[in-house]
Amino acid sequence: MDPGTRLPAENRIYIPAPGEESDVELLPAGDVTDGVVRVGGTVRRPHQPQSYAAADYLDWLEDAGFEGSPRFLGRDSAGRDVLTFLPGTCAGAVPEQWAQSEDLLRSVACFLRRLHQTSAGYTPSRHPFPPRPVRQDPGTLVCHLDVTPQNVVVRGGPAAGLIDFDLAGLSTTYKDSYNTAMHWVPLRDPADAWAGWEMADPFRRLRIFADAYGWTPEERRRLPQFGAEAAELSLERMEHNARNLGGGWARMWRDGVGEVISRRRQWLEDNEARLTAALTR
Ligand SMILES: Nc1ncnc2c1ncn2[C@@H]1O[C@H](COP(=O)(O)OP(=O)(O)O)[C@@H](O)[C@H]1O
Ligand SMILES: [Mg+2]
The missing domain is CATH 1.10.287 (Helix Hairpins)
Structure with missing residues (x-):
């Protein structure tokens, strides 16, 4: 959208396209947000205190030419946030076998690096992110901070998009990339391995992530x-x-x-x- 004609996030009212509201699908439940649905080419999510701060960041990413994040379209008549639906697949609560691909892991690291590089020019101003207890690596870069397999959209093999900016806020590239590796390697006690992931080698996968991100x-x-x-x-x-x-x-x-x-x-x-x-x- 042309930034000159875009209304501030809080003034954006979403008007659905004709027939759109009859194409409704309940999306896989994430951990936290209840009632996320796809309606036509949009996603409707409950409005949150941080929604407008995230919307400003998503606007900024759009203007910076970043393709891998949803657009904040406004709020619908029920008050829900409306975002563009990113075509592709997200992993389920227990990530499927395809999510173990080492090429996918590499692409997640590269995608995150690109997001960090793009975001380096962003300073939140109008809608600051609500304060959160960020005691480790407090920083000045707006980061996603929740790059889980369920929040990455995979299209044709590699990571192509990132959704669910609910936890976005000021941090550092290291904190955000560590957190991403933790979710994607994953780093957990073998007793807690997801079904089907028992043979995944965390040491090998962590190295792959580190090299691809460039730690x-x-x-x-x-x-x-x-x-x-x-x-x-x-x-x-x-x-x-x-x-x-x-x-x-x-x-x-x-x-x-x-x-x-x-x-x-x-x-x-x-x-x-x-x-x-x-x-x-
Ligand atoms: N913009 C989107 N594009 C594609 N899929 C989405 C989008 N938003 C949500 N989804 C799907 O819905 C699921 C839950 O949505 P999400 O926004 O991550 O909510 P939660 O806060 O519950 O994790 C995601 O894991 C994904 O499968
Ligand atoms: Mg999610």
Whole structure:
């Protein structure tokens, strides 16, 4: 859209195309947001306090020529956020076999790098992101911070899009890329391996991610400790959100996400030498 004719996010009212509202599909439930649906070529999501901050960022990405993020089209008559639907496939809650592809892993790392490079020129102003307890690597770069297999749109093999900017906010390339690797390698105790992922080699996959993203030697050396710290903070935050926000956060907590994160921290500590070797040798 021409930035000159675009209304501010909060003034955008979405008018559906004729017939669009009869083409409705409930989208796979993510962890947190209830009631995400596809309507025609759009996605409708409950409006959130951070929606307009995310919308400003999505506008900026559009103007920067970044193709891999949805457009914020406004709010519909029910008050829901309306975004463009990105064609392609996202992994399910237990990521499918195809999500293990090493080429896909490489492409996720390269996609994230490109997003970080593009975002380097962005400073949120009109709608600042709501404050979040970001104690690790507080930074000045707007990052997605939730690049999970369920939030990456895959088209014809590689990663082609990223959705669900609910957790976007100020951070650093390292924090966001660590978090992405954690989800995609994935870094977790083997006891918590997803069904069908038992044979995936986390050391090999982490190295693939690191090389494709381009982590520095220092970033590679820091990884096990950074990951253990991240797990500690994530535990605190998940518990806080479960208690104060309820909904999907409380559901995840009841389902034992806390134990999974604790076991990840322990696994990272126990495997510090192997992880560093895999990343640096
Ligand atoms: N813009 C979009 N383009 C394509 N698929 C989408 C889009 N938005 C959501 N989806 C699908 O719906 C699922 C849940 O939506 P998401 O916005 O990630 O909600 P949650 O906050 O619950 O994770 C995604 O994992 C994806 O499969
Ligand atoms: Mg999601």
